[in-house]
Amino acid sequence: MNMKFSLGPVLYFWPKKKMQGFYQQAAESNVDIVYLGEAVCSKRRELKFDDYMEIAHMLREAGKQVCLSTMTLLEAPSELRELRRYCDNGDFLVEANDVGAIGVLNENKLPFIAGAAISIYNHHSLRRMVNLGMKRWVMPVELSGDWLADLLAKDIIKDVRSCFETELFSFGHMPLAWSARCFTARSEQRHKDQCELCCIKYPDGRVVDSQDGQRVFVLNGVQTQSGDRYNLINQLPSMRDTVDVVRLSPQSEGTFDWLEKFRDNVTGEAPQTLDKNDCNGYWLKLAGMVQHVG
């Protein structure tokens, strides 16, 4: 089995120029799969649907598999209309980050990818998703390598193992929660209705530390991320039997350097020393924030 690498959707709010530059780099990189689209906040509109489609075609011409990522917390009817546009794109596979998207795709008999915020915790849920047309799933970030191995070893999954792929969020600040409240706006003492899209000032989100200086969370609009950066580069060899696609979540700097480092360490030949604020606990069945060395 040949391990593939993907770039998740950009979770932060970047200016249009930065986004276009990032995807130009993606086109020139040796990433296999690129996810595109706004998955966090529908008020962020530096890139509109048509801009994303233009980038999608450019990436496809560069030989990448392109998938469209949909919003995670869907509330307003206008967000559902936008969701339908993504689902009806006619060209690209869609990552459903809310069950509502699975419903829409299933109604239209379209295949889908189940994103990490879809609660698939066991073999029966996974099998039901396969039956509904799921072609790939991104495991919930809080689950471990052992959990994944247990799940994939069940007979009802082995029967359909060739019908879907397993993707793992392996690098970047993990999305841990979504709220109606915008925490970036709150950090600037604004209400969400008057946010003035202030999250554009924070291309890596806003850092939250404990009162004694420990990194706790990163605020990214309505999304709360892990304070530490998840970095499973040294665990890649342990994924060989279970993970088909390794996801890197775009960071404002250095994403493509890390992509190369990840590729170089697929068989464990080029391990890396982790940064102080890297963690790998979840995969190792520990608290997510833990950095286990060795």
Next chain:
Amino acid sequence: MELLCPAGSVPALKAAIENGADAVYVGLKDQTNARHFAGLNFDSGTLAEAVTYVHQHGRKLHVAINTFAQPDKYDQWTAAVDAAIKAKADVLIVADIALLGYIAERYPKQEIHLSVQASATNAAAIDFYQSQYGVKRIVLPRVLAMNQVRALAHTTNIDLEVFAFGSLCIMAEGRCYLSSYMTGESPNTAGVCSPAAHVRWEEENGVLESRLNGVLIDRFQPEERTGYPTLCKGRFEVAGEVYHPLEEPTSLNTLDLLPQLYKEGIKSLKIEGRQRSPAYVAQITRVWRAAIDSVLAAPESFTVDADWQRVLANLSEGSQTTLGAYHRTWK
């Protein structure tokens, strides 16, 4: 409009019924529910007792089996479903697609309510659960504003249940992994949030510190009121400022919205707190019974009684209450 009250024990259940609950929801003594706390919940014996008692009083019993089944213990979750149905529970509250499918196929007549842990916040998600699994009612997440609740009431043909009072989850439930990030245990994987086994209190020079798995959640000066270190309600630092970046310690209280919820045809008002004492359940049930009776009798002239608010404030986290996301300015 139903008043649905929590019970973590037989005495709490009796307190709820005696004080006017139309229905009570409970969980079993294992990881299958999202309040998996020591000394709490029902085994097969007390569940049977609960059903008998509730039915004798002409009320309903809901059983929450609302965590996500683990691959190596899957049978524990289906056994919980089988046990609740055997005990003649009126309703199962479920989030996991695996269990929804199991119930829909094996017990097609069983009434299912979609747990808030399934995080159905929009009409498309509601349609999915309704058409795939025959879900009869949706428990709406606490992230929706009143105008969004109203829109769902108008665009869907399913029964809606909303949280009326109690601890305020500010994150979309069922998709929050903050607790496992810090402790290894979350609502989805272990039925707990900010679990007590990881809490440590330390006092130095009169300043009290609360920690969760070693992470400093808050520091209290001698004159400050202390609170349980629920991690989303901690005081942290952002760009040099110390405040509550996510939420203050506060409880949800929707008494002011009661006439609107009634007008939109909301089927059920849920009181949070299966972990609370029988005395708490009794007091809270009494207030909400009186409030609902008042709105049912004369919805147009409903006013919130000052005594109700006083009782509820005393029962609230940090003595503070909020309308939460129901009110736009909270966001």
